[in-house]
Every structure is written in C-alpha cells, then in structure tokens.
Amino acid sequence: MIVQLIVACEILFWVFLGAGLAARYLLRRPTLGAALLVGAPLVDVVLLVATTIDLRGGAEATASHGLAAAYIGFSVAFGHSIIRWADARFAHRFAGGPAPVRPPRHGSARAIREWREFGKAAVAWGIACGLLLAAIAMVGDPARTAALSDWIRTLTVVLGIWGVIALSYTLFPARPKAAERRT
Template sequence: MGELFETLSENPLAVAIVLCEVGFWVVLAGGLVARYLLRLRRTSAVLLVSTPLLDLALLVITVVDLRGGGEASAVHGLGAAYLGFSVAFGHSLIRWADQRFAHRFAGGPPPVKPPKRGPARLAHEWREWGKCVLACAIACAVMALLSFVVGTPERTEALWQPPGGWMPRLGIVTAIWFVAGPLWTLLSSGTRDYERDRA
C-alpha cells in the first residue's frame, strides 16, 4: 500500500487516472440518484452526458504533461488504455448501472442478463470483443497522437516499442479476448451440437 501511495505522489498523471475513474462512478451515481430518487430528469441527463468530459480532461492532462518535457512511461500508456476502454465501454457501463438502479429503486424490470448459450451468446461475445477492438484502436490512436505531440520517438518508446510497449500489449489483450470470448464460444457451441447430434 505504501508503494502505491508513493507512486501516486510521484506521478500526477497516475493521480489523474485514479481521479477520473472515481469521478466517473461518482457522476454516474449522481445521475442515477437524480433520475430515480429525486425525479430530476434534466439534471440526471446533464450529469450522465458529462461523463465523457472526464476522458477529455485526462487526455488534456496527458498531452500537457508530455509537452512540458516529460518522457512517456507506462503510466502514459495506462492513461491511453483507460481512455480507450472508457470510451468503448462507457455507454454499456451506464446502461448496466441504470438497469440495476431502476430495478432496485424505481420498480423497473429485472436487469437484462447476457444469454448463456446458442447463437445469441455467440453474438453477444462478438459484440463485446468488437468493443475491445474499438477500445484498443482508440488507445493506439491516443498514443499515436501523444507521439506526434512530443515529436521525439525516443521519448515515447514506452508507448509503442515491442515487446514492453503499450501498443503490443493491447494487441495481446485483443488476441486473448478473442480466444476466450468468440472463439471459445464458437468451439464449445460446435462441440455441444456435435454431442447432441450423436445422442
């Protein structure tokens, strides 16, 4: 725990990432409370729509940090990855929280659960993997932007240089997600169909 606080104290960007993540959930909770408990739909809409501003703030902080002469590090790559996944999965997270909050506090229907098997499950896995691809593409675009802003490749090697750079890491994440998601679901569905036909 002490090492974590030391890392945060030495790296303002790491603090910004933590604050953006905490801020997302605080703004989301505030928006849902305003909608379902306080009946302030306009205030709720403003709060929920403003969540992308946190991502924009993090991007600005990252650019300013590098423009000030800083050298890209693993934290900058983490910030870009956070931005990508926040943009790609943010709407899904809001919908997930909204369904559960409405069911718990406003008598809404039970939350929709992902299908467990069959073509619907496979389609679900493809959609989730597509979001992963989008998230990684956004993160790589952000890192490319940071490299362009810095203008010195040597200062941004932590972002793109294999094997430890963040771009190769995101490629690995995409491949693992594909194998554990759509491919595994497709193969397991084929195995079940084969066993059912034999029976």
C-alpha cells in the first residue's frame, strides 16, 4: 500500500504544480495559483501520516516505508527548487517571461552549483534519516525495523558518492570545449 501511496503523492505533486502554474499564468489568477502550489508540499504530510499510521498499526517496516522517508526528505529539500525551475519555464513559455538561465557547465561556477546541490542532498539525507530514526524509535522493535536501518546505510552511501562527485568538480573543474571557447 505504501508504494502506491508514494506513486500517488508524486503524481499529486506534479498535478498541484501544473495546476498552480496554469492558474498563475494561463488563467491570470496568481492567488489561486499560489494556493494550488501550497498543495504540493502538503502531499508529503499525507504520506508521513499514512506511513506513521501503518507502522503504529503493527506493520513490519519494509523497504517501502524507507522509500517513503527518502521521498519526503527529497521532496522537502529539492521541492522548492523544482517549483522554481518549473515556474521559470512556464513563465517563459506562456507569459512572455525571460528565458530561463542555464546552469553553469564549467569552472568554479559549476563547482559552486554542485556543492549547493550537495547541500540540498545533505538536507534531504538529514530529514530522511531523522524520519527513519523516529520510526525505528516509535516501533521499538529492531526485528521489525531492520529495513529502515538498511535505508539509513543506503542513503549515507548515496550522500557520500554525491559528495565525491561534487569534490571532483572542485578538484578537476570541467573546461569548455574548443568550440565553446571561440564563441
């Protein structure tokens, strides 16, 4: 059931995002658009409550419960930048806004961007691991929460790999290709 709820929450996130941007730019109703955009993060609350109810009801923690925590962490940490990214493109396409700025591809600007994204990943890791630890404590039975401990290890490895990649952009910055340097 939790996997289906995660899928439904992801779909609802994009529905609220699309409806909010459509209301803002196509219908020219910015207040309605803002109200709909607020619905996107509220989807995470629904997932958190459902997962808590499921675990409190005696369910054994599975990888799905860990995925729910990871999804919530990602959504909280990256959700605002995803909404900002979509808003810039929607405004450009439908409201005559300026063209979205492309992210830097080379040099120190790229390294700074990679570290900023790593910072968001660290926030997502912190939120997800905090939720996982809270669930482990709430259940209070290590036999029923082994899958959640596995998720903490997995998320930590992923964050470590992300950090190594960000560090590589600092130590070995990408250089523009010859054709890009001439323009």
